[in-house]
Amino acid sequence: MQLYHGMLGCYGKREWWPADSAFEIAVGAVLTQNTNWTNVEKAIANLRQAKALSLEVLSVMPLASLVELIRPSGYYNIKAKRLSNLCRFLSDLGGLEVLAAMSIASARSALLSVNGVGPETADDILLYALDRPVFVIDTYTRRLLSRHALAKGDEAYDELRLGFEAVLPADTELFKQYHALIVEHAKQACRKKPVCEACGLQQTCLKKMI
DNA sequence: TACCAGGAGAAAA
DNA sequence: TTTTCTCATGGT
Numbered sequence: 571m572q573l574y575h576g577m578l579g580c581y582g583k584r585e586w587w588p589a590d591s592a593f594e595i596a597v598g599a600v601l602t603q604n605t606n607w608t609n610v611e612k613a614i615a616n617l618r619q620a621k622a623l624s625l626e627v628l629s630v631m632p633l634a635s636l637v638e639l640i641r642p643s644g645y646y647n648i649k650a651k652r653l654s655n656l657c658r659f660l661s662d663l664g665g666l667e668v669l670a671a672m673s674i675a676s677a678r679s680a681l682l683s684v685n686g687v688g689p690e691t692a693d694d695i696l697l698y699a700l701d702r703p704v705f706v707i708d709t710y711t712r713r714l715l716s717r718h719a720l721a722k723g724d725e726a727y728d729e730l731r732l733g734f735e736a737v738l739p740a741d742t743e744l745f746k747q748y749h750a751l752i753v754e755h756a757k758q759a760c761r762k763k764p765v766c767e768a769c770g771l772q773q774t775c776l777k778k779m780i
Numbered sequence: 781t782a783c784c785a786g787g788a789g790a791a792a793a
Numbered sequence: 794t795t796t797t798c799t800c801a802t803g804g805t
Contacts (some may be wrong), residue, residue: 587786599786606785609803644785644802652788688788708786753786 571738573718577751581758586750587698592666593625595699599691600653601643612642628653629661652686659684670700678704689727697749703742705734706749710756 589595594614601610616639617623622631636650643649659680660666669677674696681692689707696704707730716723721730738744 602785603787604785605787605801606803609785609801612803642802645787645800646802648788648800686788690787694786706786710786749786756786 573714574744574748574751577755578747581751581754584747584750584754586746586753587694592670592699594623596656596660596666596695597623597628597653599694599699600656600686601640601649602694603645603649603652603691605644609643613640616640616642625657625660625665629657648686652684655684655686666699674702674704677702689731693731697742697745701742703735703740703745705731705738705745707731707734708749708753710752711749714752714755 587595587598589598597617598610598614601613614623617628620639622628622636622639628636631654633650633654636654637646640646640649640653660669663669663680669680672680677700678692678696681687681695682689687695693704693706696702697706707727711730712721712723712725715721715730721733734745734748738748
Protein backbone atom coordinates (compact mmCIF):
# COMPACT_ATOMS: atom_id res chain seq x y z
CA MET A 571 0.00 0.00 0.00
CA GLN A 572 3.04 2.26 0.39
CA LEU A 573 3.51 2.42 -3.36
CA TYR A 574 -0.18 3.02 -3.86
CA HIS A 575 -0.34 5.94 -1.47
CA GLY A 576 2.84 7.37 -2.93
CA MET A 577 1.43 7.36 -6.42
CA LEU A 578 -1.97 8.56 -5.24
CA GLY A 579 -0.34 11.50 -3.49
CA CYS A 580 1.72 12.29 -6.56
CA TYR A 581 -0.91 11.96 -9.30
CA GLY A 582 -4.21 12.15 -7.45
CA LYS A 583 -7.28 10.07 -8.07
CA ARG A 584 -7.48 8.88 -11.66
CA GLU A 585 -10.66 8.72 -13.71
CA TRP A 586 -9.57 5.81 -15.84
CA TRP A 587 -11.13 3.94 -18.67
CA PRO A 588 -13.49 6.55 -20.04
CA ALA A 589 -16.54 4.90 -21.59
CA ASP A 590 -20.30 5.32 -21.80
CA SER A 591 -21.12 1.70 -21.03
CA ALA A 592 -19.77 -1.58 -19.73
CA PHE A 593 -19.95 -2.95 -23.27
CA GLU A 594 -17.79 -0.12 -24.57
CA ILE A 595 -15.20 -1.03 -21.93
CA ALA A 596 -15.21 -4.63 -23.13
CA VAL A 597 -14.72 -3.46 -26.71
CA GLY A 598 -11.90 -1.17 -25.63
CA ALA A 599 -10.25 -3.99 -23.70
CA VAL A 600 -9.76 -5.91 -26.93
CA LEU A 601 -8.82 -2.91 -29.06
CA THR A 602 -6.22 -1.64 -26.62
CA GLN A 603 -4.15 -4.82 -26.72
CA ASN A 604 -0.57 -3.62 -27.18
CA THR A 605 -1.90 -0.34 -28.56
CA ASN A 606 -1.84 3.32 -27.62
CA TRP A 607 -5.21 4.43 -26.24
CA THR A 608 -5.46 7.40 -28.61
CA ASN A 609 -5.59 4.96 -31.52
CA VAL A 610 -8.27 2.97 -29.70
CA GLU A 611 -10.34 6.13 -29.25
CA LYS A 612 -10.35 6.68 -33.01
CA ALA A 613 -11.59 3.14 -33.59
CA ILE A 614 -14.30 3.49 -30.93
CA ALA A 615 -15.35 6.81 -32.45
CA ASN A 616 -15.73 5.05 -35.82
CA LEU A 617 -17.86 2.34 -34.23
CA ARG A 618 -20.02 4.95 -32.51
CA GLN A 619 -20.47 6.99 -35.67
CA ALA A 620 -21.50 3.83 -37.54
CA LYS A 621 -23.96 3.09 -34.72
CA ALA A 622 -22.14 -0.20 -34.26
CA LEU A 623 -21.18 0.18 -30.63
CA SER A 624 -23.64 -2.40 -29.37
CA LEU A 625 -23.59 -6.13 -28.79
CA GLU A 626 -26.53 -6.62 -31.14
CA VAL A 627 -24.72 -4.98 -34.05
CA LEU A 628 -21.17 -6.17 -33.47
CA SER A 629 -22.09 -9.79 -32.84
CA VAL A 630 -23.43 -10.11 -36.40
CA MET A 631 -21.25 -7.61 -38.26
CA PRO A 632 -19.18 -9.08 -41.13
CA LEU A 633 -15.46 -9.11 -40.40
CA ALA A 634 -14.66 -7.00 -43.47
CA SER A 635 -16.89 -4.19 -42.16
CA LEU A 636 -15.46 -4.46 -38.67
CA VAL A 637 -11.90 -4.31 -40.01
CA GLU A 638 -12.57 -0.96 -41.69
CA LEU A 639 -14.12 0.56 -38.57
CA ILE A 640 -11.36 -0.49 -36.18
CA ARG A 641 -8.46 0.09 -38.57
CA PRO A 642 -6.94 3.01 -36.57
CA SER A 643 -6.40 0.76 -33.56
CA GLY A 644 -3.84 -1.33 -35.43
CA TYR A 645 -3.69 -5.12 -35.75
CA TYR A 646 -7.10 -4.67 -37.32
CA ASN A 647 -7.41 -8.07 -38.96
CA ILE A 648 -6.73 -10.05 -35.83
CA LYS A 649 -8.59 -7.63 -33.55
CA ALA A 650 -11.68 -7.83 -35.74
CA LYS A 651 -11.71 -11.60 -35.23
CA ARG A 652 -11.09 -11.26 -31.50
CA LEU A 653 -13.78 -8.63 -31.06
CA SER A 654 -16.21 -10.68 -33.11
CA ASN A 655 -15.38 -13.76 -31.04
CA LEU A 656 -16.04 -11.87 -27.81
CA CYS A 657 -19.30 -10.37 -29.05
CA ARG A 658 -20.64 -13.67 -30.33
CA PHE A 659 -19.69 -15.27 -27.02
CA LEU A 660 -21.52 -12.57 -25.07
CA SER A 661 -24.51 -12.74 -27.37
CA ASP A 662 -24.77 -16.52 -27.00
CA LEU A 663 -24.40 -16.13 -23.25
CA GLY A 664 -27.19 -13.60 -23.03
CA GLY A 665 -25.18 -10.43 -22.54
CA LEU A 666 -22.73 -8.91 -20.10
CA GLU A 667 -25.44 -9.03 -17.44
CA VAL A 668 -25.27 -12.82 -17.38
CA LEU A 669 -21.51 -12.68 -16.99
CA ALA A 670 -21.93 -10.17 -14.17
CA ALA A 671 -24.21 -12.55 -12.32
CA MET A 672 -21.63 -15.33 -12.34
CA SER A 673 -18.93 -15.90 -9.72
CA ILE A 674 -15.63 -14.18 -10.46
CA ALA A 675 -13.90 -17.49 -11.12
CA SER A 676 -16.64 -18.68 -13.47
CA ALA A 677 -16.83 -15.39 -15.35
CA ARG A 678 -13.04 -15.25 -15.68
CA SER A 679 -12.87 -18.82 -16.91
CA ALA A 680 -15.63 -18.14 -19.42
CA LEU A 681 -13.91 -15.04 -20.77
CA LEU A 682 -10.60 -16.87 -21.08
CA SER A 683 -12.28 -19.52 -23.21
CA VAL A 684 -12.78 -16.90 -25.94
CA ASN A 685 -10.02 -16.91 -28.54
CA GLY A 686 -8.42 -13.49 -28.36
CA VAL A 687 -9.22 -12.84 -24.71
CA GLY A 688 -6.16 -13.38 -22.55
CA PRO A 689 -5.76 -12.83 -18.82
CA GLU A 690 -5.25 -9.07 -18.95
CA THR A 691 -8.17 -8.46 -21.30
CA ALA A 692 -10.40 -10.72 -19.19
CA ASP A 693 -9.41 -8.92 -16.01
CA ASP A 694 -9.89 -5.50 -17.61
CA ILE A 695 -13.45 -6.53 -18.38
CA LEU A 696 -14.04 -8.03 -14.93
CA LEU A 697 -12.66 -5.02 -13.08
CA TYR A 698 -13.68 -2.03 -15.18
CA ALA A 699 -16.81 -3.28 -16.94
CA LEU A 700 -18.25 -5.60 -14.30
CA ASP A 701 -16.89 -3.96 -11.14
CA ARG A 702 -15.39 -7.16 -9.79
CA PRO A 703 -12.33 -7.05 -7.48
CA VAL A 704 -9.73 -8.54 -9.82
CA PHE A 705 -6.25 -7.03 -9.98
CA VAL A 706 -5.06 -6.32 -13.51
CA ILE A 707 -1.45 -7.15 -14.29
CA ASP A 708 0.12 -5.44 -17.28
CA THR A 709 3.60 -4.72 -18.60
CA TYR A 710 3.87 -1.62 -16.45
CA THR A 711 2.98 -3.57 -13.32
CA ARG A 712 5.68 -6.13 -14.08
CA ARG A 713 8.26 -3.39 -14.60
CA LEU A 714 7.25 -1.63 -11.41
CA LEU A 715 7.52 -4.83 -9.35
CA SER A 716 10.81 -5.68 -10.97
CA ARG A 717 12.22 -2.20 -10.42
CA HIS A 718 11.30 -2.34 -6.75
CA ALA A 719 12.72 -5.85 -6.42
CA LEU A 720 9.29 -7.13 -5.42
CA ALA A 721 9.29 -9.65 -8.25
CA LYS A 722 11.48 -10.73 -11.14
CA GLY A 723 8.86 -9.52 -13.58
CA ASP A 724 8.61 -12.67 -15.65
CA GLU A 725 6.36 -14.57 -13.26
CA ALA A 726 3.17 -16.13 -14.55
CA TYR A 727 0.28 -13.67 -14.83
CA ASP A 728 -1.83 -15.33 -12.15
CA GLU A 729 1.06 -15.56 -9.74
CA LEU A 730 1.38 -11.77 -9.74
CA ARG A 731 -2.38 -11.18 -9.74
CA LEU A 732 -2.92 -13.48 -6.77
CA GLY A 733 0.01 -11.83 -5.02
CA PHE A 734 -1.67 -8.42 -5.19
CA GLU A 735 -5.06 -9.83 -4.28
CA ALA A 736 -3.59 -11.63 -1.26
CA VAL A 737 -2.18 -8.49 0.33
CA LEU A 738 -4.86 -5.97 -0.64
CA PRO A 739 -8.45 -5.76 0.54
CA ALA A 740 -10.86 -6.97 -2.15
CA ASP A 741 -11.88 -3.43 -3.00
CA THR A 742 -12.94 -2.82 -6.60
CA GLU A 743 -12.31 0.92 -6.48
CA LEU A 744 -8.88 0.37 -4.92
CA PHE A 745 -7.95 -2.07 -7.68
CA LYS A 746 -9.15 0.33 -10.36
CA GLN A 747 -7.18 3.19 -8.91
CA TYR A 748 -4.06 1.14 -8.28
CA HIS A 749 -3.83 -0.07 -11.85
CA ALA A 750 -4.63 3.35 -13.25
CA LEU A 751 -1.95 4.91 -11.07
CA ILE A 752 0.65 2.38 -12.19
CA VAL A 753 -0.08 3.29 -15.81
CA GLU A 754 -0.02 7.01 -15.03
CA HIS A 755 3.25 6.53 -13.18
CA ALA A 756 4.76 4.82 -16.20
CA LYS A 757 3.66 7.64 -18.47
CA GLN A 758 4.44 10.69 -16.40
CA ALA A 759 6.58 9.82 -13.40
CA CYS A 760 9.79 11.53 -12.56
CA ARG A 761 9.98 13.83 -15.55
CA LYS A 762 10.70 16.98 -13.62
CA LYS A 763 12.32 15.88 -10.40
CA PRO A 764 15.49 13.90 -9.67
CA VAL A 765 13.69 11.60 -7.29
CA CYS A 766 10.18 10.40 -7.94
CA GLU A 767 7.81 11.44 -5.16
CA ALA A 768 5.59 8.49 -5.90
CA CYS A 769 7.97 5.57 -5.76
CA GLY A 770 11.14 7.07 -4.29
CA LEU A 771 13.30 5.99 -7.20
CA GLN A 772 15.63 8.21 -9.15
CA GLN A 773 15.11 9.48 -12.69
CA THR A 774 15.57 5.99 -13.99
CA CYS A 775 11.99 5.16 -13.09
CA LEU A 776 10.93 6.65 -16.39
CA LYS A 777 9.25 4.47 -18.95
CA LYS A 778 11.01 1.12 -19.26
CA MET A 779 13.11 1.84 -16.22
CA ILE A 780 10.26 1.97 -13.81
C1' DT B 781 14.16 7.37 -38.78
C1' DA B 782 13.30 4.52 -35.04
C1' DC B 783 10.72 3.43 -31.28
C1' DC B 784 6.73 2.56 -28.56
C1' DA B 785 1.91 1.70 -27.11
C1' DG B 786 -3.40 -0.05 -21.55
C1' DG B 787 -1.49 -8.44 -25.47
C1' DA B 788 -2.61 -12.77 -27.33
C1' DG B 789 -2.01 -16.78 -29.93
C1' DA B 790 0.44 -19.51 -33.22
C1' DA B 791 4.71 -21.40 -34.58
C1' DA B 792 9.20 -22.89 -33.66
C1' DA B 793 12.79 -24.66 -30.76
C1' DT C 794 7.48 -26.67 -21.97
C1' DT C 795 9.60 -22.38 -23.13
C1' DT C 796 10.88 -18.96 -26.41
C1' DT C 797 10.15 -16.41 -30.57
C1' DC C 798 7.42 -14.47 -34.08
C1' DT C 799 3.42 -12.04 -35.98
C1' DC C 800 -0.09 -8.81 -36.03
C1' DA C 801 -0.17 -2.64 -37.71
C1' DT C 802 -1.64 2.16 -36.89
C1' DG C 803 -0.37 6.73 -35.29
C1' DG C 804 2.22 9.83 -32.25
C1' DT C 805 6.76 11.39 -30.50
